[in-house]
Amino acid sequence: MIVDKDTLATLGAAAKSPEAYVSGSERQKLRAAFDFACSQITNHTLGFESQNRMMLRAKLNSLAVDEIPKDYSKLITILKKALKSAEPLYSSKAYQDDENEDIVQMRKFAKQGLKPLVDCIEQFA
């Protein structure tokens, strides 16, 4: 399994019902699950873990085509897209108790980033 069962289940549930993951502990879970999944994918396919979101993106973008194992090239392309659309996950910080979030943005992320990623990971199960 490329991504652990519990993390993948959280991503799958959020892809189906993003509205439930807009605030509170569910949102916290989704953000963490997405970070864990990104790191687990690169660890499994490319041999490095995420140390920092920005560095992960930079590292993925700098990869040459021949550095990505053929079997995983589609997954890496989808992962890059998901990372690009993940901004709504990171729009609040620290222990802010403001839970006014943009549902539209979360739905967009679920549709464009999360769902294709979950579907692709599941193909490797």
Place this chain on the structure above:
Amino acid sequence: MIRRRECNGGGNKVGGSIDRTAGALKQIGLSHTQFTILIGSRARRTQNSTSDIDVVRIGHLKPAKIGSRFRNQPISYTDYDIDTFLDLYERGSLFLYHIFKEGKLLEGSAEAWQWLKDHFRVRTDFKEDISRNRRFLQWLLKGTKYNGAVVPYLAHACRALKNLAIFSLAQNREYVFDKRAALRKAFPQLSDDVIALLVDASNRFERLSSPGLSRRFVDYDKIGRLNRQLALAVKPRRLHDR
């Protein structure tokens, strides 16, 4: 000096209250104001060579004017438009209390800032925030999410545990905003080693610039020991914690 006033309630928005604060500011000639505030270790003067510069911008997105000694260091911004700020203000946000208590005003009307500080009432009921962070940590501890994701795992654990610490202390009217100090005070059972590991990972993961990963992070025995300490820390201790 902040004159701390408190209010009960879970932070529900009171109809028209934003207008009241905005109206009061206008009446004393302080409307349309913008603020830039330095917070965190730099404001507390507890920074070290790797500390970020944490800045809150209210009502604008202009780069912060910071001293020349801080130049070339990454700035981490938290931004609020004026309506969001006033909403949080009326709800007695603990984060705003942190800003008022420890923040250093870099730009904006000192008079308006002082007025806001003097009239701020921090809420006193953080049970929901405590349960939310506890639920998250319980989820985090299930399974082996750290496999292949050590730094993100530790960073998320640190963030939630820090939040749990800050809210739990605030529930008892103790206000500690420094990460390490809050963790030590709220969870005396956590060893210094574990706190150092969590904070180090969090800094690496959240920072704009970050040094490479040291091999010592990839030590699953260490994470096993850490998880056992975390499991004890997140157990509800009092009735209101549940």
